[in-house]
Each structure stands twice: as structure tokens, then as C-alpha cells.
Amino acid sequence: MSIDLTENSITKAVQCTFDGCHDARTRELFLTLVRHLHDFTREVRLTGEEWFTAMDFLERVGKITTETRQEYVLISDILGVSVLVDLINDQSRPCTTDSTLLGPFYVEGRPTAPNGADISGDVPGMPLFFTGRVVSPAGDPIPGARVDTWHSDGDGHYDVQQAERLHGRLAMRALLTTDEEGRFWYRSIAPRYYPVPTDGPGGEIIRATGRSPMRPEHIHFWFHAEGYDPLITMLFRSDDPYLACDPVFAVRRSLIVDFVQHDPGAAPDGTVVDEPFQTVDWTFTLSPAR
Template structure:
């Protein structure tokens, strides 16, 4: 059973490729890939992929091949359409930079990001639901004390967000790290305003819950904004007459020992894009209706200079790592059963 490198007189290019890491395969193990008809091609692509030693990778790729080939047959894909697709993906990759990921945006607008998130972070009744992370999280947010501000009042309408971090039994979770970030009143994140010297942090911060699970911070009321639409994904959406807007939301992330990390966001009642989020991130359980407080004394007590502010009082319910694993097993079994039926 000769390997490629055992065959006499193979060219230097082949030997160089093997030297660089190309598998030195056993030629007798390879399927016959000549004279492939449309009905045989799929199975032969799968057959030649069988040398993959990672079971999960092999399973995923087999399903991917079957679905891609089925798609080509279903729509009767033409060579011109195939090339258009390749050119689109090429431009998508060329648009990516260290601070912009056009492929993630593409995944977002097709609902794939939201689907992966939903499937991998199912919650039992009563627990706070997760939603998409988005592209504007950074690791170096400044820390604020409980009740501190993550945004100056000049950045928008003042809002106080407070509540408790609890487990599913109502027990407080102390020392939970809370990351939060949002847009200013113009609909821009601070990273979108970066210049030659980087960006000035605003509308983002981190804090920790106290011994009773309490948290509070001052921010501003976020506003709707567009996803980046100056690249190939934006062109695709225009061709489909789809809008590029997200409803106003406040991102929040919770990290505590022994609990599943929760990435979520609060959305706000009455937003014009609440029911048509461009990236499918809105869940009804995450919609809030902040109360307008007009008492100047209450505003001063909360730490605001202005006389009025919005109050959002919201508890967040985390699940343990064990609960997360149990819910994931059930959700994936259900999703696979539904996919099989379809």
C-alpha cells in the first residue's frame, strides 16, 4: 500500500507540499473520483473526507457537504450565480480588519449568529435569556463602583440601571462581574469614534455586585443605530430591500464563579425597530419600559446633575454551570430531532 512519497519519480512540488504538511496519504485508500455524475459526486466527496480523525469535524463537514450539494441542486445554481457568490465572499473577506469582521456581520444578518447563540445557551424557565454579543465589546473597560457612571450626561438622556443578580432559587450572587456597553445619543459606540490615538472610553464600564447581589450604574438611554452598511453585506441587504437598523439596547455580560457566563442585552419598549432587528437579537423577556423620574431630589440622590432621569430596575437570573450543561443536552437533542423531521 504505497504512500505518495513512496512512488518513484514524483515531482519536487509534491514532495515540497508533503514537507509543508500535506498528508502523505495511502493511495490504496482513496476512492475512485473519475466520471462523477451529479448523483454520485456528493457521496464521493464525503468518502474522500473519511480520513479525518476528528469525529466531530468529520460529522460537521459531512452534513455541510450534503446541504451545500442539496442547495446547488435545489436552486439549479448557474455558473454565473456561483461566480457571483464567490466574488461576494471574496469581497467580504477583503473588508475584514482588526476592528471589523464582515463575516460575523454576514452571519448576523442571516440569523446564524442568533441561532448558534440560542442553541448553545438555552435557559430553564425564569432564567434571564441570552442574546448576541455584537461587535463592539472590548476587554479593557474601566471599572466603576456600584452607582458609578459609565457615561457622561452629555452623552444622552441620563438613566439609572439597578437591580440584583440572583440564581434560579432567588439566592443572591455576590462579586459577579458585570460588563456593560451601549451607544451614545447619536447612535455611535465609542470605538466607532476612534482616531489616530485610539478611542476615548464612553458608554461602557464594568462593576461587581455586592454581598447581597445588588448592582447599580448610571448610563444614558441608548438609541437605534445602523449596522455597518458600507461593505458587501450592506450591498446585499440593499439588493433585498432590507433595512440595516438595530433597536436601542444596553449590552450586559455577567461572569461569576460556578455560573454560566450570561451575555444579554436590554431592549426598550416603543422602539421603532423592536420587532424588526436587523440581526434578530430581540427577545420579549428582555424588553424593558424605564420609568421617567422627574424629582430633582431623586436625581441628585442617584448622582445625576440633571433634574430628570430614566430608571430601569431589572434583576438578572443566572444558571449554574451544571444547569447549563443539562439544558444544552436537552436543547441539542430537540434541535436534532426537529432537523431530522424537516
């Protein structure tokens, strides 16, 4: 009955409209969503003005979103929903590498690179040499694993944020493959901490709540290997000043690593570098497919 509804009876009336849903999971999701949304509205005694403000906010999120500017992802991140979904669905085992957010800057059309390649795309910055290994929980190497990696430049900007300056080129990202010993390695430039975009609706939340927009320095990875669950993760610089206040809640203690500073000299790949450089060495452990 949807006539003469009251503040409390409208919830049941709306839920009944999903009785004809053929998919049980879809019905469950909408019934629960309606219940929580209505309970929230009643609890905070939402005003009409506040509701129209919320509708305007969502409209502006949609208008600012593009292929390279994922404002809805940002909203999900800064409200902690993205990490919560990851934590709920994390099926990794105690001896495997923790997962965390994919982030909004992953690009499917990234270039493929051989091990040892310079993936900086000629973007200037302090040289960074990364060496990694991909293994099973027993410590056995996983050869042929596909390794996506991407990161910002030394000013905290990703390539997709600099399309005009880079003339559309992709940089500081690549798809590599582990060798027979499960190893992969590359040269790039050191990334930097950076603020999440604050010039849109997401920034309004940051400012209204007095939160820091600064993400700690990190490098992204996405691993795929036959017989193993995919792994999306990041590594965070151990001495970064923003580790404890990541606005997207992605930092995990097990993913904090040392970015080792070196004076000019011999690099891990055998080349001689005539300026200071950094190195990172890390082993990633994948979970066998369930």
C-alpha cells in the first residue's frame, strides 16, 4: 500500500517494489540500501535544503569526472569505502602480501617493457632502481608473472595529469614479466607525496572536515600469475611524513619499505650513476588461486 505513507511506513513500501526482482543478490543489495538510506535520513533529520545540496554535489561529481579524472573513485576513497571493500574481500593468507587500493591512475594501455628497462619516459627526476621478486607462500619463485607498476614523478604528478606537457605519452608505468627466478627489475625516477585532487567536490569534503589531502609517497603494483590470485598493492616510503594521515586510508604497516638513498656510483643494474639515486628491493608473495 503506497497511499498516505508515513515517515516510517515509506521504507517498507519502497522495499516491496523489489519483490519482483529475479536476482536474489540484487534484491538483497537494494533492500538493505533502502533500509540504511532511510534510517540515515530519519536519524539525522535531513532537511530539504540539505538533500538538494547533496543532489547538487552528486551532479557536480558526475560533470567533473572524465577518463583521467575519476571523482567518484576519489569520493569512495576518502570516505573509506574503497578500502573497506578491499578488506571485506581480501582472501590473502597470513604469509602473503597485503592488498590495498588500485587508485584512479591505473591505465590499461600501458607500455610493455623488458626487465632492466628505464620506464621513466624521459621525465626528469632522481634515478630510482627497483628490484623485486614474486614468490609463492613456500618461497618458490613464480616465473612468467605479469607485473603492472606505476607511480608519480618527483613533483607528485602522474603522466595522465600531464597529458599536454608529455604530448599524450605514458611515463613512469609499464607491464613487466618475471624471469625464471621470479625476479623483475627496472629503472625509473623517485616518486613524491602529493595531494589528492581538491579542486572538485571531493576537495570540498577534505576542506569541510579539516583533513590533510596529502597521500604518502608510494609505488603501485598489480600482479597476475597463472594459478594465483591477482594482487593489487602499493609500497610506501618508510620515512614519509604523511604515512599516518593518508586521506584514502590505504597504508598498511606490512607495505612500508625503505627507499634507500645512495651517493653517485654503481647502481644495481651495473651502470654508473653520476648523481644521487635511490633503490628499493622487495619480495611479493602471492596467494594460490582458490
